[in-house]
Amino acid sequence: xxYFVSPQIVFGENSLSYLDEIPISRALLVTDHNLVELGLVExxxxxxxxxxxxxxxxxxxxxxxxxxxVEKGKRVALDFQPDWIIGLGGGSSLDxxxxxxxxxxxxxxxxxxxxxxxxxxxxKKSRLITIPTTSGTGAEAxxxxxxxxxxxxxxxxxxxxxxxxxxAIVDPALPAGMPPRLTxxxxxxxxxxxxxxxxxxxxxxxxxxxCLGAAQQVxxxxxxxxxASRADDPQQEKYLLAREKMHNAATCAGLGFGxxxxxxxxxxxxxxxxxxxxxxxxxxxxxxxYTIEFAGLGEDSSRIASLTELLGVTGESSIPGENLAxxxxxxxxxxxxxxxxxxxxxxxxxxxxxxxxxVDDTFNDTQIITSPRAPSYQELERLFRCVYxxxxxxx
Amino acid sequence: MAAKFPSDExxxxxxxxxxxxxxxxxxxxxxxxxxxxxxEPDDAYxxxxxxxxxxxxxxxxxxxxxxxxxxxxxxxxLKAPFSTWRKVIEGKLDPIQGMMTGQLKLKGNLMxxxxxxxxxxxxxxxxxxxxxxW
Numbered sequence: 001x002x003y004f005v006s007p008q009i010v011f012g013e014n015s016l017s018y019l020d021e022i023p024i025s026r027a028l029l030v031t032d033h034n035l036v037e038l039g040l041v042e043x044x045x046x047x048x049x050x051x052x053x054x055x056x057x058x059x060x061x062x063x064x065x066x067x068x069x070v071e072k073g074k075r076v077a078l079d080f081q082p083d084w085i086i087g088l089g090g091g092s093s094l095d096x097x098x099x100x101x102x103x104x105x106x107x108x109x110x111x112x113x114x115x116x117x118x119x120x121x122x123x124k125k126s127r128l129i130t131i132p133t134t135s136g137t138g139a140e141a142x143x144x145x146x147x148x149x150x151x152x153x154x155x156x157x158x159x160x161x162x163x164x165x166x167x168a169i170v171d172p173a174l175p176a177g178m179p180p181r182l183t184x185x186x187x188x189x190x191x192x193x194x195x196x197x198x199x200x201x202x203x204x205x206x207x208x209x210x211c212l213g214a215a216q217q218v219x220x221x222x223x224x225x226x227x228a229s230r231a232d233d234p235q236q237e238k239y240l241l242a243r244e245k246m247h248n249a250a251t252c253a254g255l256g257f258g259x260x261x262x263x264x265x266x267x268x269x270x271x272x273x274x275x276x277x278x279x280x281x282x283x284x285x286x287x288x289x290y291t292i293e294f295a296g297l298g299e300d301s302s303r304i305a306s307l308t309e310l311l312g313v314t315g316e317s318s319i320p321g322e323n324l325a326x327x328x329x330x331x332x333x334x335x336x337x338x339x340x341x342x343x344x345x346x347x348x349x350x351x352x353x354x355x356x357x358x359v360d361d362t363f364n365d366t367q368i369i370t371s372p373r374a375p376s377y378q379e380l381e382r383l384f385r386c387v388y389x390x391x392x393x394x395x
Numbered sequence: 396m397a398a399k400f401p402s403d404e405x406x407x408x409x410x411x412x413x414x415x416x417x418x419x420x421x422x423x424x425x426x427x428x429x430x431x432x433x434x435e436p437d438d439a440y441x442x443x444x445x446x447x448x449x450x451x452x453x454x455x456x457x458x459x460x461x462x463x464x465x466x467x468x469x470x471x472x473l474k475a476p477f478s479t480w481r482k483v484i485e486g487k488l489d490p491i492q493g494m495m496t497g498q499l500k501l502k503g504n505l506m507x508x509x510x511x512x513x514x515x516x517x518x519x520x521x522x523x524x525x526x527x528x529w
Contacts, residue, residue, distance in 0.1 A: 115509060201489070202489070363513035364511060366509060368512055369516055
């Protein structure tokens with residue numbers, strides 16, 4: 001017995017116009033300062049206002065939103081009493097919107113209390129729309145909420161099936177202006193979701209196809225989307241197609257891993273992000289080839305082997321995982337992402353000082369439970385050293 | 396020699412495995428909170444049994460089959476039919492998925508357990524290592 005949860009999804013060119021068809025009286029728009037400065041928030045709030053809705057903008061979401069930020073958002077929502085909450089932005093804004101929505105509906109809860117084991121009883125006061133402006137997190141389609149506890153420097157995996165959005169609007173115009181690094185990092189995030197959703201122990205028949213399709217799309221279109229982000233003429237048809245394919249792939253990967261789970265690369269990446277403030281997609285994408293190699297050397301590497309085959313990845317190695325890891329590293333090179341923490345510029349002293357915390361916190365990240373090969377403490381420490389030094393995993 | 400599940404011998408063997416596990420000691424070094432496992436009757440098992448597993452700072456100070464008329468107050472109670480326990484112990488049902496789908500019913504602070512996924516995994520691994528007579 002298991003579940004498959006999905007919002008209604010409106011996608012493709014001009015899908016943002018679907019907002020006009022929703023009867024909204026009061027909307028709380030949860031977003032970040034950057035999108036306000038880019039004029040995107042004004043454009044959407046203007047569209048909503050033209051339909052007669054009263055809009056309040058909460059734009060205090062920072063990258064890696066904290067427990068305090070969503071508590072503040074909750075107070076804003078309780079004062080404003082919206083009938084819709086709209087998350088607009090990258091994963092941080094969408095996760096913050098989900099948490100604010102839950103806390104607005106259930107002010108008796110604390111953010112850390114949003115877990116999959118309780119009945120929330122949402123949708124008494126309002127509903128949720130998610131609108132991604134990046135192509136990576138898949139947060140528009142998942143019920144997961146990642147918040148950061150600044151005191152313990154830990155990311156907390158929260159969420160409940162009920163807090164999946166009612167509607168996700170996946171319009172490819174929104175991420176079309178993403179700069180190169182954001183395009184690369186978020187693209188690798190989507191790829192990591194797709195791969196881990198496929199190889200993780202909680203994968204299902206309903207998620208396999210979504211994860212596989214998303215991985216294929218990212219491998220094919222991320223280099224071109226990255227090229228688009230650096231092009232003088234990003235409106236060329238091939239670039240617009242690549243952007244659209246990446247946007248859809250991110251949502252498919254979100255549906256896939258959101259209904260199975262991410263895995264070891266995410267557990268390690270969450271900790272690297274919390275401790276060293278490495279952007280999420282870069283951190284998980286950096287770890288992925290190493291965790292693939294590690295899983296490929298486990299007792300049961302059949303999922304790695306089947307994914308490699310279905311993706312059409314070939315190579316000289318007969319060890320499961322090596323060829324796939326090689327393809328992932330080639331992609332990272334193509335989009336000019338680092339292949340190791342040292343290449344990223346992290347100094348060795350800081351890394352060594354934090355190594356024990358990295359290992360301990362990774363073991364306490366919920367994503368680790370679906371790892372196709374469970375590492376021991378010693379193995380995880382060696383794995384982190386490989387990620388730091390850029391050494392192939394051979395144990 | 397295999398121990399009958401559920402029995403005093405079985406839960407004490409689990410306790411010994413946990414106390415021998417370095418991974419459990421490290422992953423649960425801050426953990427405080429005892430469990431009572433309730434094995435409910437189903438087609439494969441006619442009785443209701445209660446197993447106590449004491450857990451404190453990375454070790455298990457005690458474990459026993461309980462007298463149903465004299466149950467202690469514990470921080471956590473995990474309840475499921477016999478056949479569901481068998482699936483968990485044999486590694487066919489992930490206990491967290493089991494709790495999420497209501498196949499295993501937990502009384503206690505779930506958020507606390509979710510902060511120790513490795514420790515939970517180690518307990519299940521140790522369960523699987525106990526030679527069990529079903």
